[in-house]
Amino acid sequence: MNNLNNVRDQFQALSQMVNGKPLVYLDSAATTLKPTVVVDRIAQFYAFETANVHRGAHYLADLGTTHFESARHTIKEFLGAASTEEIIFTKGTTEGINIIADCYGMNFLNENDEIVITELEHHANLVPWQNLALKKKLKLKYIPVLLTGELDLTTLDQIITSKTKLVAFSGCSNTMGTFLPIELIIKKAQSVGAVTVMDAAQVVAQRQINVQQLDVDFLVFSSHKLFGPFGFGVLYGKKERLERMPPYQFGGSMISEVTFEKTTYNSLPYKFEAGTPHIAGAIGTEAAINFFTALKYDDLLQHEQDLLKYATSSLLTIPEVKIFGEARDKASLISFNLTGAHHSDVGQILDKQGIAVRVGHHCTQPLLKKFGLTGTIRASFSIYNTREDVDKLVEGINKAKRMLL
Numbered sequence: 001m002n003n004l005n006n007v008r009d010q011f012q013a014l015s016q017m018v019n020g021k022p023l024v025y026l027d028s029a030a031t032t033l034k035p036t037v038v039v040d041r042i043a044q045f046y047a048f049e050t051a052n053v054h055r056g057a058h059y060l061a062d063l064g065t066t067h068f069e070s071a072r073h074t075i076k077e078f079l080g081a082a083s084t085e086e087i088i089f090t091k092g093t094t095e096g097i098n099i100i101a102d103c104y105g106m107n108f109l110n111e112n113d114e115i116v117i118t119e120l121e122h123h124a125n126l127v128p129w130q131n132l133a134l135k136k137k138l139k140l141k142y143i144p145v146l147l148t149g150e151l152d153l154t155t156l157d158q159i160i161t162s163k164t165k166l167v168a169f170s171g172c173s174n175t176m177g178t179f180l181p182i183e184l185i186i187k188k189a190q191s192v193g194a195v196t197v198m199d200a201a202q203v204v205a206q207r208q209i210n211v212q213q214l215d216v217d218f219l220v221f222s223s224h225k226l227f228g229p230f231g232f233g234v235l236y237g238k239k240e241r242l243e244r245m246p247p248y249q250f251g252g253s254m255i256s257e258v259t260f261e262k263t264t265y266n267s268l269p270y271k272f273e274a275g276t277p278h279i280a281g282a283i284g285t286e287a288a289i290n291f292f293t294a295l296k297y298d299d300l301l302q303h304e305q306d307l308l309k310y311a312t313s314s315l316l317t318i319p320e321v322k323i324f325g326e327a328r329d330k331a332s333l334i335s336f337n338l339t340g341a342h343h344s345d346v347g348q349i350l351d352k353q354g355i356a357v358r359v360g361h362h363c364t365q366p367l368l369k370k371f372g373l374t375g376t377i378r379a380s381f382s383i384y385n386t387r388e389d390v391d392k393l394v395e396g397i398n399k400a401k402r403m404l405l
Contacts, residue, residue, distance in 0.1 A: 023354050035288075108244075251275060347377060360375045
């Protein structure tokens with residue numbers, strides 16, 4: 001598959017009816033739908049290949065180990081990492097950030113050191129650093145966001161200073177859709193010797209990433225936002241950083257040798273992979289990456305940006321619609337409200353029309369509070385969406401307007 005002409009056919013979920021209407025799925029920022037090739041690959045593993053990996057003395061264990069480590073290699077190539085030793089399997093983005101905070105932050109940051117994040121961050125890239133700052137008596141600082149949803153880059157020199165030891169940021173805001181200036185932030189952090197942590201959960205299916213070219217120290221993402229399974233994620237870390245960090249959890253594959261007196265730990269990447277791994281998650285993620293990389297990136301980008309522009313202009317034909325987030329460089333998602341109506345009420349009316357959107361604070365309460373909001377309606381688009389989906393959304397918003405205003 002090298003184009004988007006038949007991509008919708010890969011997503012069986014789109015063939016169903018919801019409340020008597022064809023499903024219009026506009027919630028890909030929360031999770032992408034899963035293509036048939038991913039669903040079938042996971043089913044094949046459970047039906048015919050089920051076995052635990054590593055140290056098995058039988059065919060299925062060897063086969064499972066081969067596929068499991070093949071997934072690690074595929075992810076390494078996808079991210080442009082130098083080695084599979086730098087690819088740690090996790091439960092998702094949130095666990096990845098917590099591993100960095102606990103294993104790096106707790107051991108290499110000292111009292112009065114400063115951590116910098118942005119005001120756009122998801123709670124998962126905010127709360128772990130708050131907790132770390134409290135435990136270690138650190139200072140947590142924020143790069144402010146402008147009313148457009150863009151960062152106020154004029155503040156970088158005042159916020160990122162010689163006291164800054166770690167800078168954590170998302171590649172793309174899950175609420176405003178803003179693509180952050182990744183290279184600029186990394187270079188500024190490096191100029192003061194700070195370690196960089198990139199939350200790539202929202203950007204991994206939107207932009208091509210090469211961790212070596214970016215020269216980022218750590219990067220995390222979740223498979224389920226890249227057409228893959230739930231409960232599986234990836235932590236990339238530079239080898240020299242990971243080698244110095246202690247394990248996160250203990251037991252299972254993270255050991256090398258255990259005696260009653262002491263334990264020695266396994267080498268990378270297994271040092272950070274305690275317990276039975278999510279084997280089906282790894283295999284499903286490899287299938288998802290293979291599906292995604294078979295698409296033409298330029299076609300994907302053009303398609304999603306076309307949907308963003310069409311949806312923005314279409315929604316603004318409704319005078320009561322207020323859009324939040326007008327960055328010049330923006331992902332294909334729109335946060336908005338219908339003035340005079342509660343976002344949850346609008347979401348329920350849309351659901352009755354078979355239209356799936358996300359409502360609420362989107363795990364960015366501090367950001368929304370700055371805008372004087374408790375929540376928004378978020379419509380997010382992906383490769384399987386069409387202009388017809390946008391038209392149905394606008395029709396649904398107009399119906400909500402008639403019912404609520």
